[in-house]
Amino acid sequence: MQIRHLRYFVTLARVGHFRRAAESCGVSQPTLSAGIGSLETTMGVELVRRDRRFVGLTEEGEAALPWAQQMLHDFDSLLRAAGRPGIGLTGRVRLGVIPAAMPAVGAIAPVLAAEHPELQLVVLSMTSREIERALHAHDIEGGITYLDNEPLSGVISWTFYEEHYRFATPAKGPFAGRTSITWAEAAAAPLCLLTRDMQNRRILDAQMERVGMEPRPRATANSYAALLSFVGMGELSSILPHPQAGTAARDPSILILPFDDPSPPQAVGLVVLDRHPMSPLTRAVLTCVRSVEFRKRIESLRNSDEPVS
Numbered sequence: 001m002q003i004r005h006l007r008y009f010v011t012l013a014r015v016g017h018f019r020r021a022a023e024s025c026g027v028s029q030p031t032l033s034a035g036i037g038s039l040e041t042t043m044g045v046e047l048v049r050r051d052r053r054f055v056g057l058t059e060e061g062e063a064a065l066p067w068a069q070q071m072l073h074d075f076d077s078l079l080r081a082a083g084r085p086g087i088g089l090t091g092r093v094r095l096g097v098i099p100a101a102m103p104a105v106g107a108i109a110p111v112l113a114a115e116h117p118e119l120q121l122v123v124l125s126m127t128s129r130e131i132e133r134a135l136h137a138h139d140i141e142g143g144i145t146y147l148d149n150e151p152l153s154g155v156i157s158w159t160f161y162e163e164h165y166r167f168a169t170p171a172k173g174p175f176a177g178r179t180s181i182t183w184a185e186a187a188a189a190p191l192c193l194l195t196r197d198m199q200n201r202r203i204l205d206a207q208m209e210r211v212g213m214e215p216r217p218r219a220t221a222n223s224y225a226a227l228l229s230f231v232g233m234g235e236l237s238s239i240l241p242h243p244q245a246g247t248a249a250r251d252p253s254i255l256i257l258p259f260d261d262p263s264p265p266q267a268v269g270l271v272v273l274d275r276h277p278m279s280p281l282t283r284a285v286l287t288c289v290r291s292v293e294f295r296k297r298i299e300s301l302r303n304s305d306e307p308v309s
Contacts, residue, residue, distance in 0.1 A: 001039065001042050001043075002035075002038070002039075003071075003072070003075055004025075004035060005035040005036065005038055005039040005042075006039065006068045006071055006072055007025060007072060008021065008025055008027075008032045008035040008036050008039070009036050009039055009047060009048075009061075009064075009065075009068055010065070010068050010069055010072055011024050011025050012032070012036065012048065012054060013057055013061070013065050014139075016054055016056075017053075017054055018032065018033060018053065018054050021054075036048060043060075043064070045058070045060040045064075046058050046060065046061070047060060047061035047064060048061055049061075066136070066137070069137050069138050070138065072138070073138035073279065076279070089116045089118065089119050089280055089281065089284055090118040090119065091118075091119065091120070091281070092119070092120045092121075092122050093112070093119050093120070093121055093122065093141050093142075093281045093284065093285060094122045094124060094139070094140040094141055095108070095121070095122070095123050095124065095140060095141065095142050095143065095144060095285070096124050096125075096126035096130065096131040096134050096135075096140045096142075096143040096144070096145075097123055097124065097125060097126065097131075097143070097144040097145075098125075098126065098127065098128055098131070098144065098145045098146070098198070098199065098200070099125055099194070099198065099200070099222070099223060099224055100163065100198075100200045100224075100241045100243070100244065100268070101144045101145065101160075101243075101268050102123075102125070102224075102243075103243035103244070103246075103247070103301060104144055104160050104161075104243070104268070104298065104301060105121075105123050105144070106297075107160075107294055107297035107298045107301075108121070108285075108288060108289065108294065109121050110297070111288045111289075111291055111293050111294045111297065112284065112285070112288045114293070115284070115287070115288065116284055119281075119284065124140065125223075126143070127197050127198055127199065128143075128145045128146060128150060128152075128199040129197075129199075131143035131145050131152075131271070132152045132153075135152070135155065135271065135272070135273055136154070136273070141272065141279065141281045141282045141285055142270050142271065142272045142282060142285045142286070143270070143271045143272075144160070144268065144269065144270055144271075145199070145268070145269075145271060146163075146199055146200075146203070146266050146267065146268055147159060147267040147268065147269050147271070148266065148267050149199065149202075149203055149266055150199060150202075152271055154273060154274055154275075155271040155272060155273060155274055156271070156272050156273075156274045156286070157269055157270065157271050158269050158270045158286065158289050158290065159267050159268070159269040160268050160269040160270065160289070160298050160301065160302075161267075161268055161269075161298060161301040161302040162265035162266065162267055162268070162302070163241045163242060163243075163265060163266045163267075163268050164241075164242050164262060164263070164265045164266075165204070165207075165239055165240065165241060165242065165245075165259065165262075165263060166239070166240050166241075166242055166245035166256050166257065166258060166259075167181045167186050167237060167238075167239055167240075167256070167257040167258075167259065168227075168228070168231050168237060168238045168239070168240050168245060168248050168254055168255070168256055169189070169231065169237035169238075169254070169255050169257065170231060170232075170233075170234040170235070170237070170253065170254065170255065171252060171253050171254060171255040172234065172253075173234065173237070173255070174189075175189075175237070175255060175257065176255065178255075178257055179257070180257055180258050180259065180260045181257045181258075181259060181260065182211075182259065182260050182261055183207060183208065183211045183213070183259060183261055183263070184211050184212070184213055186237070186239060186259070187208045187211065187213035187214070187215055188213065189237045190218050190235070190236050190237060191215060191216075191217040191218065191236060191237055191238060191239070192217055192218065192219040192220065192221065192226075192227050192230040192231070192236040192237070192238050193215060193217040193220055193227070193238060193239065194220065194221065194222060194224075194227070195220045195221065195222045196220075197222070198222060200241065201220075203266060204239055207263040210263075211261070218236060219236060224240065224244050227240070228244075228248055228251070228254070231248070231253075231254050232251060232253045232254055234253065240256075242301075243301050269289075270285065270286070270289050272285065272286055
């Protein structure tokens with residue numbers, strides 16, 4: 001069994017297309033097909049269903065995929081662990097981050113770069129469920145997500161801050177001059193909210209149910225940039241995590257109001273697979289967020305509505 005054949009198989013499963021998988025692996029399509037065929041011969045089972053094109057994985061292929069992903073991840077970690085002494089980590093460290101927690105990455109980047117200047121930080125916007133899948137598929141080294149609400153299994157977590165919420169509304173709208181708002185008033189306002197595949201939206205829906213209201217947004221989006229655009233145009237209001245509200249408060253067209261009846265805060269932080277030995281890249285991220293320097297940088301998200309600077 002050859003490592004490159006495992007890589008062909010895992011790549012094909014990820015992209016779902018022979019030509020694109022071959023391009024991703026830097027080989028010709030016949031080479032990729034032959035390599036996967038060789039892997040099937042070695043294992044004695046058919047892994048891929050074919051009909052002139054990629055149809056999908058067989059039942060055996062689906063069962064083998066997570067083990068192949070783990071073997072590739074372990075092999076890459078082996079190469080890094082066996083690197084020359086005194087040579088720092090290189091390559092890419094990938095983090096899946098929920099949109100609500102994007103301001104936190106500003107605190108990670110300089111701390112990670114100071115310790116590992118040759119590492120490239122790659123931040124990918126994902127839902128919490130996508131983060132869980134990507135972690136177990138070894139597609140990312142870590143995720144930044146909610147820790148207590150819909151908790152992930154098989155992970156080590158490290159809390160960054162507790163998220164609380166603010167009402168964002170047009171500065172010249174019906175709430176002009178107000179200094180606070182209730183959840184019932186917010187739920188009854190013309191709203192734009194995240195789509196329901198976002199955990200933040202599910203948290204807000206549960207909070208509104210607790211106060212006897214059902215949110216019926218006039219618009220939804222999967223990004224805060226879109227929500228702030230709706231609010232800034234003067235038609236709709238929204239409910240934002242406090243880091244996003246800190247950014248929105250700089251816009252004179254948007255009024256940010258606290259809630260008279262705050263909802264329970266939600267812990268946000270890093271999750272990595274609870275696996276030993278831990279890969280060098282994963283260990284680098286975990287060491288970064290446990291450092292004194294990172295704690296200093298994340299303090300603004302813990303104690304105020306201001307984003308990390």
